[in-house]
Amino acid sequence: MRKATIVRLVNASFKKLDAMMESLSRAWATLAGVAVVAMALMVVAYIISRELNIKWEFVEEWSGYLLVLIGYFAMAYVLRRGEHIRVDIVAKRMPKRVRAVVEVFTSLLALAVLGLMIERSINLTLFNWENQFVSQFASHTPLWIPNVFVPLGLIIFMLALILHTARSLADLVRGG
DSSP: HHHHHHHHHHHHOOOOOOHHHHHHHHHHHHHHHHHHHHHHHHHHHHHHHTTTTTTOTTTHHHHHHHHHHHHHHHHHHHHTOOOSSOOOOGGGOOOOHHHHHHHHHHHHHHHHHHHHHHHHHHHHHHHHHHHBBBBBSHHHHHHHHHHHHHHHHHHHHHHHHHHHHHHHHHHHHHHH
């Protein structure tokens, strides 16, 4: 196979993967948005119900769980938009090629950390599942339910970061 054919094939595959990741990250961010709305409605209903002397025990607990979902499910979408917080005071002063090398290195380092975080969060979720641990709140929510939000969000984030790293590496190979 000629080099030009391989490059076209790789580019076409990358575009398909990128489109799939865009759809996936958008879907997870949409779930995070729905969770924001659900949390807001839940809190408003809770405030109104308190005035009527109706007590909903789960609202404070599940507001916290939804906050975790919101944070983790939106990470891939935010990465794809380039909206994560960046402190680039030093990077701005680096030559373009050095910046590209640093980008690839930090992305690879982030992937390693994410791998560890995913492994640990899955272990915690499974531990809570196997031992049937429940929250200490009145609802006694099985803890594996809110725990599962973390590895799910991190896995999607890792997939987005893998594509980001591949793109950064391709840019570096092409000349920074």
